[in-house]
Amino acid sequence: DTLSLHDALPIFIVKIGTKSIPPLTFNTLRMLIASITCWIILLLSKSYKKVKKEDLKQILYLGFFGYFIYQVGFIVGIKNTTAGNVSLIVGMLPISVALINKIFKIEKITKKMIVGIILSFIGVILIILGSGSQLRISYKDIRGGIFLLIGQFALGYYTIFSRRLLGKYSNIQITASFISIATILFLIINFKNIIELPWREVSINAWGSSFFSGAISMGLGNVLWILCVKKVGSIRTSLYNNIAPVFTIVIG
Numbered sequence: 001d002t003l004s005l006h007d008a009l010p011i012f013i014v015k016i017g018t019k020s021i022p023p024l025t026f027n028t029l030r031m032l033i034a035s036i037t038c039w040i041i042l043l044l045s046k047s048y049k050k051v052k053k054e055d056l057k058q059i060l061y062l063g064f065f066g067y068f069i070y071q072v073g074f075i076v077g078i079k080n081t082t083a084g085n086v087s088l089i090v091g092m093l094p095i096s097v098a099l100i101n102k103i104f105k106i107e108k109i110t111k112k113m114i115v116g117i118i119l120s121f122i123g124v125i126l127i128i129l130g131s132g133s134q135l136r137i138s139y140k141d142i143r144g145g146i147f148l149l150i151g152q153f154a155l156g157y158y159t160i161f162s163r164r165l166l167g168k169y170s171n172i173q174i175t176a177s178f179i180s181i182a183t184i185l186f187l188i189i190n191f192k193n194i195i196e197l198p199w200r201e202v203s204i205n206a207w208g209s210s211f212f213s214g215a216i217s218m219g220l221g222n223v224l225w226i227l228c229v230k231k232v233g234s235i236r237t238s239l240y241n242n243i244a245p246v247f248t249i250v251i252g
Contacts, residue, residue, distance in 0.1 A: 073151020
């Protein structure tokens with residue numbers, strides 16, 4: 001349930017924050033908060049290990065092609081489409097994870113997993129239709145949907161291939177590394193907008209949104225997500241993601 005809220009709450013909370021702060025700037029702020037949170041947790045846990053040279057390349061790849069691209073797709077996507085559309089596309093994550101696993105032959109996909117993926121996706125559709133949440137197709141929604149799909153595949157890539165590093169490093173260190181790489185990239189590409197934003201005019205709700213979604217949803221949530229990948233595998237972890245639309249519809 002914690003993993004489900006990790007996915008669902010940001011959709012609601014981010015929409016509050018992006019009313020006062022532009023999407024990419026808001027995400028940069030909350031990622032910076034998440035990075036600091038993760039490194040504090042890592043230092044307190046005393047589980048840091050020096051990264052080997054042969055692992056550094058993979059960490060950089062996953063930080064960029066996985067976490068960074070996922071965040072860009074997520075933050076731009078939810079700003080440009082409805083909660084119903086977001087839930088539908090987010091609900092496709094187990095399908096993406098299964099396809100990537102099949103292509104790269106990483107985790108074995110059992111019949112029970114296939115049945116679970118199908119049933120969970122049908123459940124997402126029924127939840128959306130039953131809630132009356134709007135499924136809409138317009139130019140803006142298609143653009144938002146494309147960003148969400150790209151982000152969702154990036155999350156699948158990040159979820160699957162991070163498991164190879166978990167035998168060497170703690171889930172906290174892996175999470176801190178990925179988020180930090182993405183944060184640096186966001187700071188670079190969004191530096192001008194950050195400087196020009198009138199921060200004194202930002203609402204208290206937007207500040208609260210950025211701190212909560214950064215420290216709790218993104219920071220602590222991703223630590224738990226990677227831990228779940230280590231314990232039960234990427235496919236089973238991604239299935240937890242499909243409880244998220246329940247909270248997304250109810251909350252947002």
